[in-house]
Amino acid sequence: MTLIPLNDLGRGLVQERxxxxxxxxxxxxxxxxxxxxxxxxxxxxxxxxxGAAEAIGVGNGTDALELAMRATMPPGRDVVVTAANCGGYATTAARQAGYGVVYADIDEATLCIDATALSEVLIDRVGVVVVTHLYGRAADVAAVNALCRDRGISVIEDCAQAIGAATAAGPVGGLADAAAFSFYPTKNLGAVGDGGAVTTNDPGTAAKVRELRQYGWSRKYTVAHRGGQNSRLDELQAAVLLLRLPTLREKNERRRSIVARYAERASSRLRIVSTDDAGYVGHLAVVVTPDREELVEHLRSAQVQSDVHYPVPDHWQPAYADEYAGVSLPVTERMAGQILSVPVFPELHDDEVEQVCRALESF
Ligand SMILES: Cc1ncc(COP(=O)(O)O)c(C=O)c1O
Incomplete structure (x- = not known):
């Protein structure tokens, strides 16, 4: 038995050399x-x-979130709402922009933001809600839009883990006021370094992001906006992304089919977080079990790597925990102790997928 890695970027690089x-x-x-x-x-x-009117290349996914927040935050507001189980990227972006962050709990089935929980935290100062398509699964953006529109709140999709996923209303990235993408090498569409993009259907938002990504300049050496920065996607990364985009659909399909096999074969003690349609592009294969430590050990003995995405919810992060001492997010907190990611990437061989299936089956 060989060790099945959680990911192996080297395989793709050799094939595409x-x-x-x-x-x-x-x-x-x-x-x-x-x-x-x-x-x-x-x-x-x-x-x-x-399916968005415009895309603006930026330096990475966290910058994409920050610039989208700055461009869509309504005047007089300064709070961002998001889920606390998505790795903290939206929190980093909001803090960088000087905004406060409030968390809404998640839905237990999808692990994405829960619309009812969201409706309970939409205080007056909230100007932006970030809805993350977590693990490659398209979240219910329509429900979030419905809550936010009448309250004058902007909605940003975080598509870093879900490029190519679609809902009934179309592909992610064109479903809200703006969207953020990351092209970090492990993403479904990865660069050979950092990269990111903002997409939007609103020309005003697009123009503002274009100016903010380059020092806030409206034209060379004229700073029209506060909060500008240097966040550029370079030509080498753009060329690599152009090369890889045509194979994304096929690679997403391979990811989805691998996770579908895990779902078919996994023991009844395990739940796989996925869908079998275009609403899921298999960025991460996440298993839910109350017996996580036992599963980690079982996988280790079956030579299958695993990891947790993500072990510490944002409101428990040491740097900010004092601000959230009274905050309780029961589903987020419970799930943080029960989720486990197992290997999924397009270059996994069938016999390796079989080895993971056997391990999940025999738990
Ligand atoms: C959901 C999510 N949002 C945002 C990011 C941030 O992207 P980057 O690492 O390119 O800044 C990532 C990945 O790192 C992510 O997984």
């Missing part, structure tokens, strides 16, 4: 390194892919 080298060569030959032709083409291609 010649194409990647050719992409790098084209960038160097073009003489443009930042905001050149590959970047423009990637923005247009991504917008089309997610």
């Amino acid at each position: 010649e194409a990647l080298l050719a992409a790098v060569r084209s960038v160097l030959d073009s003489g443009w390194l930042v905001h050149g032709p590959f970047h423009s083409k990637f923005e247009a291609t991504l917008a089309e892919y997610v």
Whole structure:
């Protein structure tokens, strides 16, 4: 039995080596390194892919969240609401922008933000709600939009884990006021370094993000907006992303089919968080069990790596815990002790998938 890794980026890099080298060569030959032709083409291609009017390339997914928040926060408001089980990225972005953060509990079945819990925390100062499509599963954006629209609250989708996923209303990324994407190497569409993007259907939001990502300049050397920063997606990353985007659908399908096999074979003591339709793109294969420590040991003896995404909810993070001493998020807190990620990536071999299936079956 060989060890099945949680992820192995090296396999994809070996398969794509010649194409990647050719992409790098084209960038160097073009003489443009930042905001050149590959970047423009990637923005247009991504917008089309997610069905949004515009896409704006930025340095990473956390910047994408921050710039989207700054561009859509209504005047006079300064609080962001999100779920506390999504790795803390929206929290980092909101804090960076100087906004307060309030958490809503999650739905036990989907592990995404729960609309009823959300409705209970929409205090007057809330200007933005971030809805995260967690683990590759499209969240119920329509329910969040319905709560927020009449209250003048902007909705941002966090699509970092779910590029290519769709709801009945269309692909994620074009379903709310703005959306944030990450192209961190482990994402379903990964760069060979950091990268991110904001998508939106609103021209005003797009224009503001474009200015904020480059020092807040309205034109060269003229700072029109406070809160600007340097957050650019470079030409090399844009060229790699353009190369990889055409294979994303097929890779998402492979991810989905691997997780579907886990769901079919897993013992009745385990629940797999997924759907078998386009609402899920298998970013992470997450198993729920009250007996997590026992499962970790069982998988270890079956040579299967596992990890927890994420072990510490945002309101319990040491840096901010004092502010949330009175906050209770029962589902978030319980699930943090019961979730476990098992291997899923497109280059997993069938015999490796079988080894994971056997381990999940025999638990
Ligand atoms: C849900 C989610 N949002 C945001 C991010 C932040 O992206 P980045 O690492 O590119 O800043 C990530 C991943 O890292 C993520 O998983």
